[in-house]
Amino acid sequence: MTTPANDDETPGAADAPPPDRPGHADGPDGGRGDDGDDGRGTGNGNGHGSDEELHGLLAEFETPGALIAAARKVRNAGHTEFDCYSPFPVHGIDPAMGIKATRLPIVVFLGGLTGLVLGTLMQWWMNAYDWPWNVAGKPTWSIPANVPISYETTILLSVLTTFFGMWAANKLPQVWHPFFRLDRFARVTDDGFFLGVEAGDKRFDLEQTRQLLVAAGATHIEECYVDARPEARTMPRWIMAAMAVLTMVALIPVALVFKARATKSPDPHWHVFSDMDYQPKLKSDQPFADFADGRANRGELPGTVARGQLKADDAYYRGIAGGQWLTGLPAQVEVSEATLARGKQRYDIYCAPCHGFDGAGMGIVPARVEALGGAWPARNLVERGSAVITMPNGQLYNTISNGYNTMMGYASQMPVADRWAVVLYVRALQRSQNAAESELPAGSQVR
Amino acid sequence: MSATKSIHPDEKYKADKMGGRLFKVGLAAGAALLIISVILGATKGDHWRRFLYAYVVGWSFVFSIALGSLFFIISHHLTRAKWGIVLRRLAEFMAGTLPFLFVLGLVFVLPVLFGNKHLYFWTHDGLHDPKHPLWHHMHHKFGWLDPAFFAGRYVLYMAVYIGLARYFAKKSAEMDTAPDAAAAAAIADRLRVVAGPATVAFGFVTLFSITDLFMTLSPTWYSTIYSVNYFAGAMLATYCTLALLARVIQQNGKLVHSVTVEHYHDIGKYMFGWTFFWIYTAFSQFMLQWYGNIPEETIFYSYRMFSDWQYVSLALLVGQWAFPYLCLLSRWTKRILPLLMFFAAWQLVFHWVDLYWNVMPNAQWTMETTAHGVFNMGPLAGDPAKHTIGFHFLDITVWLALVGLFLAAVGKAMKGNLIPVKDPKLGECLAFENY
């Protein structure tokens, strides 16, 4: 294990100050003399040629306390273009330098407010306005359920404002700064406390300012020079070129998306994931060349009956007995309150819309057609002496199953037992609406 | 910050006669208002029902402050917090009212024990009959909601609170008379060690005591976060009261150098923090029950959302959360003392509204079987004309009477030094600065 800073083998940095700091009594006056030794010999150290101009003075202090005191002195001397540099925030330096409280909190508050409004509006517009979508009967605009997302967008925008606002206000990133030319300044991220006065300051005077810093207790003072030529301070051409190329490359996917959205194509989608769109199976009406008839559907094999599909009982399944319509009821049908109730329920669903709840043929469909000036008569099922009353049960069952004239068959909607239940109920309707007074239960009134 | 300061030489930190004065003023006001309330309650002709409900609201208000103060003390010892040491004694005085609050609480606990049926619905006649419509909701917990067992639990809960409050106050007072710094430090260390188990005891007792005392007012409703929500309100009220009490003491010429704007700033931060935590728990409870839409749970909110109570609900949302929350965001609201005092008083009033809103609708609990045989229960049942807040002047007088009596008890407890003068960290607290 080595401690890089202390026993550094790099030539030139051998007498970098840290280890022998207390004994290293380079007074302020000796500061300049040290400069050459401190350079790393890279050529652009602290020595300066005629094409270099003074950026400012950099003074070093040993403690945070000394830095605060010096900052106060420099400020009291009327300097404005100066700054302190330290490895960590030194508490008490803000009033000493006269730094005004940043307005960042207000900006962040506004950012958060924007997030709140935008997040709320987004939810309202998307879920309640543009595409009102009923979910579980809840209102499309139901604030309690919208609170969490508004809350998150508020925080997100506040955070983004804080983060980017802080860097922007600090004018960072700025990877280059004149003081970075001074090797000693590398200690600002380690253990060094610096105060830099810029040459652009109104009251800057090389000697006077130096004296001021000496009086403020600086342990080391250096002049900082920058290249006077403006072109030397611009960003290298290759970096600009690289950035331009990268930007162009980054725009390619975006351009592709826009192109895709602006053009029409008959080609199918790209299927990166097939999403079960293509499955190794055949549907009943698809062609399939490997079968002789070219169809995927195999149909029923002759001479076979599917399980549960025999339906040999003519009376029950077809309402026929001995070649005639069945007049009684099949053995499977039980005449009971329950069957009748079932029949009524089915009748009210499937039959009543045309035949009416009372069976007289004026359900809501004919009634509406009549109201609109047309005619769509449905058979009166209960008319005294009509064919429906006299027809055998089997024929009635057959009519329900397979339909009659314009009436469709209901075999696909109602199972066999239900159709028989409807037969029973129609019989009950007929009976009840054609009943003689003598047939009424005792105590009933005839109105 | 390890900077320290010693107590300012001109500082007046002895309670002297101030406690006595507070006691007298509080007692006079409290007693007078209580007499008025009793008269109002007696003339209302509802078997003291309204009076008891108003009393529970007022009691829960002062109880929350004492409870919060107790937690303030314990948590400060536990975390070795330094900023609040100058306020600790004040919290100890407030927590010292717990024995007195125990006696005041008997005013509604004893009637329950002796067969009053008007406060807690679970004492209702006929509930034990299996034919009663609520029987299937309630029968399994008759053992728990038994008047004698309930009163017993009340005594147990209060015994734990009082024991903790007395222990911490006693040891803290001992610190003042400690012969040397080492002895004081030993006491401080001891208190820190005890604070651990004390927090555990406090937490578990509070989970159940609040459920028992206040949640069972609504007989079939339940919420697991209920006591956490009450605790949040209690802490908020405690910080508000601490700010006001410290300011009143300062205006009487004491502690003027010890309690600085930095301490108020921190109180303000906690007010802000607990306001947030309060709305967080309140919203969690509301949102989950609203979203879940289960009748047993929504009964609590349906009444507070669809009767006249909806205006109280909205007022609470704005008054207890939105308005103070936005204002307390700013550093300056917390540092300009008149503003901070305004918000402390404001939040205390709305803390009462919060408790009123929690408790009072239960006073309108009714049950009826409609003509169609449909059974209606809860505050929304019955005549829609009765779906009002039913505000009575009594609600306010009882509250203020109990606040007066609470202050009298604080005055009674206010003896000796107003700050723990020998606390080993007092110096750091006095030099405390926000950065």
Place this chain on the structure above:
Amino acid sequence: MASPSEAAAGSDGEAQAVFRGITDDVSRVALNPTPKWWWPAFGVSNLMLLCLVVSLYHLFTTGIGVWGNNNIQGWAWDITNFVFWIGIGHAGTLISAVLYLFRQDWRTSINRSAEAMTIFAVAAAGIFPIIHTGRPWFAWWMIPHPNDMGMWPQFRSPLMWDVFAISTYATTSILFWYMGMVPDLATLRDRAKERWKQVGYGLLALGWRGSARQWHRYERAYLILAALSTPLVLSVHSVVSFDFATSQNPGWHTTIFPPYFVAGAIFSGFAMVATLLVPLRHLCGLKHIIKESHIEAMCKIMIATGLMVGGAYGIEIFIAWYSGNAGEWFTFRNRVLGEYSWAYFAMVSCNVLVPQFFWIRKCRTNPWIVVGLCILINVGMWFERFVIIATSLARQAMPGMWGYFSPTRWDVLTFIGSFGLFFTLFLLFARFLPVIAMAEVKAVSPEAHAGKDHH
């Protein structure tokens, strides 16, 4: 005014030596040659990461059926792992933000690595909700964007709240972590020897030069981010708890869930921080910065949060009984006494009983015991989520919705793989980035006030 440097020359030099010591010790970890222990650790982590890659490949090409999930146990290890990781991801922000607001200076030694851990845990967590959707390649449908289907996300669903909460949390954590790291990256930039490191760290450090005017705004921004992260961290796990609690499913629908989940998250997060940092401080020689007292403080927080979680277990059962809701009571009885009782008791013993050992000083100071107990706590917290999810789904309202979950090898591999991702990222962090917030440690050290002649 006397020059302070003259007034206390000796102690001033000591102050600088202290700062330099901190810089040396921390930047050494990133700048020195790779230590011997790192490669085996990285290798093992990469093998585990490979498990994730393989199991995800199998999952994507085959489907959710490779897991043990079924119609009844529609959520199982996938969401358990999600909540487990996202819970661990809470300690970082808690340490950086909440402890900062409470002025707990000891946090500076652990906050950087805890924040890093947060981000990696969120990354591990983020995988699961995406892959559990069955067709993860449509996960981007959850981001509101104009599309040819004319559809918008359904913002009233807690699952959408999750999308917003987790992505906001991930963004905030990364920005907070990075912002805190910039001054330390500048330190590495100034100390790196190799040119590529200088350029790399230099670009990341954005040209930070420690100017007082910049520090002023930086500190303010840091405080604001801390103040924003605190309610955020509260909301994230609350929203995760809403995923369960907004339903009517007994065992899920209870109002204590939000704070209870947050307490559990802090609990598991601290356990994971301690699990990682106790070995790290030994391996990287940082014992004098991450002090024993800091580990002790974390143990104490674990006692507190463990008891909060225990209190929630208690009140949940009590209210399940008190409510008179037959479904609730049945679910809880089944949770404790039914087929999954082994999981329930694993959870209770690891989460409520294990942290009680931390009352004993010896258990807080012995690194082996601390790591052992913390691993048990993490096991317990995984079981907590498993118990909540599996037992509540195993016995729903109708007996036709009863079942039992058995994991397949792919469940196990995916879970191991998520650890691989987490450890790989953490090892990379521990190797290349400043593991300790140097500037913050310096700022809270007593030497930071050296030379101040009045205060």
